Amino acid sequence: MAKKPATTNLKNAFYAQSGGVTAVINASACGVIETARKHSDKIGKVYAGQNGIIGALQEELIDTSKETPRAIAGLRHTPSGAFGSCRYKLKSLEHNRAEYERLIEVFKAHNIGYFFYNGGGDSADTCLKISQLSKSMRYPIQAIHVPKTVDNDLPITDNCPGFGSVAKYIAVSTREASFDVASMCATSTKVFVLEVMGRHAGWIAAAGGLATDENCDLPIIILFPEVKFNQTKFLALVKEKVKQYGYVSIVVSEGVQDRSGKFLADAGTTDAFGHAQLGGVAPVIANLVRAKLGYKYHWAVADYLQRSARHIASKNDVDQAYAMGKAAVELAIAGENSVMPTVVRKSNKPYKWTIGKAKLSRVANVEKMMPANFISKDGFGITQKCRDYLAPLIKGEDYPPYKNGMPVYVTLKKKLVKKKLKDEFIVK
């Protein structure tokens, strides 16, 4: 099947990964490719953009039919973007129509009739525009968006594949570090600060709140980007928790701002080499605590570790990531266009979900923030409502295979399709 040449009757598909990668975006790729292979009577080959949409613009298309079924299956447990991703955002149609026209040309040259774009809000917008332009250029393309983002900020869908796994990583790490600090706090570190991703929305920081629950009482303070940093209230709470528990763990979003709207991470400092130093916010918070309260501290910055931690991925997240890829292909086969499959939550206990769909016009460029009733009144924690929402998303373990103590992640051959267009198009 993998070696069957595409006939002219069958339209090929194009798949690309967009924006920051996650622990499970390849599971969506796996869902797209495996499902397309199952429907080889409807879809020809699946070409993947090398380094995302740039691959389409530069006509650098990876022929996924050259990859073995085993390698494709391995994508399900491999973090990162196996085909390469990029943060390249297409300009508006008015500002750079040439880019969109180039995409359609490339798709035409390679007989591509399906466009699967795996990303966040920006890529949903690109997806929508391609669908619109293909109509006006009279080369029909069915454009389906596959949701992905650790930030969990896409609208309509209950949650975004990628988020559940980073949430699990943060919740587990915060619990483990809190146990560590608890054992030493009588004579040593009393304040532990963990910096997490989330410039605009506090979803990831909120997951730190799951470290403590009815069976495991831990003192956790969360600093959300949605809540302006109040130094006085914050320090009072740190003091209170240390008095009560002997220590406290602080989960701080990289996007926390002071009252004037300035990122706390923009410390304006220079380092030993005299270079301006950017971020992180964790040392800033830690130093503040020590200067004002005198507590010994430690701090950590999880950075890429949090979004690539496939070894502690959430099973529900992996399942949903795969399901979104699969559903995207099924929507395409059913004749849909300009849509995105979504996760629809049916119930919390037991957790039940199904697949819905959303029009891209309602998804593109809309950012879903934390609802106000997910943040506790004092601004430093999560509510039961938030807990009920987050809990199922981190549920289940889905361990990758190991060899010699190390997880076995796949690297693809990434064989490029021969270019057909004469014009070069270089993305700067």
Next chain:
Amino acid sequence: MAKKPATTNLKNAFYAQSGGVTAVINASACGVIETARKHSDKIGKVYAGQNGIIGALQEELIDTSKETPRAIAGLRHTPSGAFGSCRYKLKSLEHNRAEYERLIEVFKAHNIGYFFYNGGGDSADTCLKISQLSKSMRYPIQAIHVPKTVDNDLPITDNCPGFGSVAKYIAVSTREASFDVASMCATSTKVFVLEVMGRHAGWIAAAGGLATDENCDLPIIILFPEVKFNQTKFLALVKEKVKQYGYVSIVVSEGVQDRSGKFLADAGTTDAFGHAQLGGVAPVIANLVRAKLGYKYHWAVADYLQRSARHIASKNDVDQAYAMGKAAVELAIAGENSVMPTVVRKSNKPYKWTIGKAKLSRVANVEKMMPANFISKDGFGITQKCRDYLAPLIKGEDYPPYKNGMPVYVTLKKKLVKKKLKDEFIVK
């Protein structure tokens, strides 16, 4: 058995955790307590020091017989120090004989004949002194040291329980983050810096080298505390790796020093609040790379996450941690004194190990550094010899149980024994 009162004929045991905690020190505690319970005809109760040796000095003894067998079994999969630990180092006998005498008094008051001390080089020294002093004070105590340290710097033993798990965490995280960077490097981050523990010895940093192997080719540069930082050679290598692979991952030990012996992490900077900023070295290295080579970077500081990451513990490490605790009790029962059980490596392939013993006089205050032939000639990587040594230590997974997506870690009751001494002893 747990409720059987200690008879006057049976000597009780004292167990304490010392220094920085690890993902598996509680597995050693589990080995000590379970083995002692099995030999209830030889050993009375096991008392644990609350917050380490300070608990003994202050006569704050946790009665482990009040803990259920299930809770004690749960220690095997619980990170941190369940009884509390401390970095309190007893002064020399000449400088503070009173402290040692107080310990013996407390042991005498509670009919303690066995002293199990779970820690690194300092605690081996304390252990030795207690054994010596008990002789001169004519109150016999069998003092057995149980090896533990993430730093892997104890002599004689092939490796130290605690190290294998932090090594596995660093190797896995470095592999995952490298996959992440690889997928974005064409247009985004090209240099990822991960800061790891190890002020004096580069064992933990070396584990970053395991991220790449014959099945998984990744560009990794390691900065060891054993190798003075050479900026020119370092930058040239970064450039070379980025040219060859498109990106590079740098694993940097917190203890890296410049040619004058100054820690690179001591940046001497002040933050937004005007406070002096301490560490880390990761942003210093990242900023240097950007300033000199212009590459976009990201950096992470693993800090406590690395040593508390029980969720990704090495099975061999857990097994050995438990075995050391068990062996310590068996050595005590066999009448040994002033010794430490050790891991003896029998063969690499297949990995075979057994238990040996070392005299404390040969262990105390000796730091085992990385052998020179474990560091590659250029100073930025590990040799095959090092790889052969490290590989078995990270082998095997030993997942904790999960509930609702979170690892279930035990918290003990920690019921204190009634004090018997009239004098208070306060550790300042």
